[in-house]
Amino acid sequence: MCMRRLALAGALALTTVAYAADLGRELPHTPLGKPLTAANVPTIWPDGRGLPAGQGGVVAGERLYAERCQSCHGERGTGGSGGHLAGRSALAGPNPDRTVANYWPYAATVFDYIRRAMPPAAPWSLTADETYALTAYVLHLGGVVPADAVLDARSLVAVRMPNRDGFVPSSEAREAGVR
Amino acid sequence: MLSLMTARDGNGLLSRRHFVAGGAGLLVATPAALAGLDLPPGMTRPGGGFGVYGQPSPHEKHTARAIAANRDLPGNGVSWTPLQDLEGIITPSGLHFERHHGGVPAIDPAQHRLGLHGRVGKPLTWTVAELLRYPRVTRQLFIECGGNSNSLWNAEPRQTSAGAMHGLASCSEWTGVPLRLLLEEAGAEKGATWLIAEGADAGGLHLSIPMKKAMDDCMLALWQNGERLRPEQGYPMRLVVPGWEGVTHVKWLHRLELASEPAMSRFETGRYTDLLPSGKARQFSFVIEPKSVITSPSPGQLLRDKGVYQISGLAWSGRGAVKKVEVSADGGKTWVQAALDGPVQRQCFTRFRIAWQWRGQAALLKSRVTDDTGASQPERSALVAERGRHGEFQFNGIVCWAVDEDGEVSHVYA
Structure with missing residues (x-):
């Protein structure tokens, strides 16, 4: 033990700025984590894992949007303090629209974000059906799904977003398996 | 005397070599002669008392964060560190920049829990009191928001202070638990290549970080500049991801999940991705460049x-x-x-x-x-x-x- 400590001290003395993260491992401690039975927030993955049961369509979404979303996002998603949702100007053009329909690569992310963050005054207040309906309406505003679309877990992940292949991962992400 | 050190470099820059050459001639001693007993006023009467938490001089009120927030949602916005008014490298905690998407939650540390689940041998949860018994490390590290200096993409140069342009960058001494200790305790599976970190704020900001970085030098920070984190910096705990984009330093951290892929959350797809002229966008551009x-x-x-x-x-x-x-x-x-x-x-x-x-x-x-x-x-x-x-x-x-x-x-x- 003594030898080990001396070796460690010697190694640290050789570097001008000690790499502090290495120190943590050397300090003895008692593991104190208690068993976790269930996570309180389920992650929704791009392939749809984690999506709840339920369904909702563009028609119901339009009604909800007028009540809960329009004051910040404008009529038919044309914008306000919450930013516009519907624009489809080319990403390579002079005024690219980084909107949900034009930019986001996965439809499941839209459901996830609406559920956890919208409306900002009351996140997690929308039911699964309401969240599917609003997702359908926002995707419809951008022309990604038709006016009669009804979405559930299965049909939502079947929606192919127009910019699905628009992203170039960094070397750090590629190293961790993202293509 | 000044002529001794006439600049020899472009437009007046004086390198240290010139000081050595001309320095002696620069020292002009002009001690102020006191006229009678013209004492500073503070010397003639007792000063103020003690305070439980010291504050800056009232003459320094201009040293403050500039704020820009959403009119319909005051907790969604930024405040910039006034870089032009500060010296040294450490940003005072109360002047560290802020970027909140859903406001600053008021968290009772006695009620807060950190959970770790997903691709682990045993899902675990910790109280703050338990985490305070783990080994700690301290590092001085900058944090910079990926959106810092974004007005410089504009066609015309913005006219405002250095801080209000570049002050979504700050630097603190962070102290906390090496994240690796917690990941090892839960027994990360071999296929766990990503860590999803989520905050307990409105909107539950969550971000995906490659496991390699999480095991290398990430920290579960509990202290900033010697004191426990400020609420706006993630009290009671935040992730610190040295050298990586600010949004990865998830504040009010309450949930960690190991996975074999990123979550593709809003903040790593729709936002914090860098659109290029080709129409493609750089994604997971984590590392802050020089x-x-x-x-x-x-x-x-x-x-x-x-x-x-x-x-x-x-x-x-x-x-x-x-x-x-x-x-x-x-x-x-x-x-x-x-x-x-x-x-x-x-x-x-x-x-x-x-x-x-x-x-x-x-x-x-x-x-x-x-x-x-x-x-x-x-x-x-x-x-x-x-x-x-x-x-x-x-x-x-x-x-x-x-x-x-x-x-x-x-x-x-x-």
Whole structure:
């Protein structure tokens, strides 16, 4: 033990700025984590894992949007303090629209974000059906799904977003398996 | 006496060598003669009492964060560190920049739990009190928002203070538990290549970080500058991801999940991705590239008299340590190496300094950092040529301040 400590001290003395993260491992401690039975927030993955049961369509979404979303996002998603949702100007053009329909690569992310963050005054207040309906309406505003679309877990992940292949991962992400 | 140290470098920059040559002649001792007993007023009566938590002088009220927030949602916005009013490398905790998407939650530490689940042998949960018994590490590290300096993508240079342009970057001494200890305790599975970290704020901001980084040097930070985290910095705990984009340093951390892929959350797809002229976007652009900015003199400041000024600024790189900073007073035609305050630390602000003789001439001040990987700051024009003007994030181009004949400092593209 003594030898080990001396070796460690010697190694640290050789570097001008000690790499502090290495120190943590050397300090003895008692593991104190208690068993976790269930996570309180389920992650929704791009392939749809984690999506709840339920369904909702563009028609119901339009009604909800007028009540809960329009004051910040404008009529038919044309914008306000919450930013516009519907624009489809080319990403390579002079005024690219980084909107949900034009930019986001996965439809499941839209459901996830609406559920956890919208409306900002009351996140997690929308039911699964309401969240599917609003997702359908926002995707419809951008022309990604038709006016009669009804979405559930299965049909939502079947929606192919127009910019699905628009992203170039960094070397750090590629190293961790993202293509 | 000043003629002894006439500048031999571009437009008045004085390298240290010139001080050695001409320094002795500069020392002009002018001790103020006291007329009778003209005492400072504080010497003639007792001063104020004690305070439980010290505050800045009332004469320093201008040293404050500038705020820009959403009118319908005041907790969604930013506040900038007033870089132009600060010295050294440590940002006072109350002046650290803020970027909140759903406001600052009021968290009772006795009720807060950190959960770790997903691809682990045993899902675990900790109380704050339990985490306070783990080994701790301390590091001085900058945090920079990926959207810092984003006005420099605009076609016209914005006219505001250095802090209100570049102050979504701050530097603190962070203390906490090496994240690796918790991941090892839960028994990370071999296929766990990503860590999803989620905050307990409105909107539950969540981000995906490669497991390699999480195991390497990430920290579950509980202290900032010697005291427990401020609420706006993630109290009771935040993730610190040295050298990586600010959004990865998830505040109010309450949930960690190991997985074999990223979550593709809103903040790593729809936002914090850097659109290129081709229409493609850089994604997971985690690492903060080398960057520097002159904080004094800077826009809004005025050179009142001709003479020698101390140019001072900050440099940093997420890739490693600052190797050198060069300063130009002629818009980049000639460069002189600045002095660095030590010790120079990895992924930490580094203060640079150089003296400059201003004879009342127009000047274009620039700084350019090179880190110990050899990477350096590009000219803004080169960065814009490569990335276009719609990337929004990750601006690290060279910044230029113009000094005119009246001593006024403004922001220019040059």
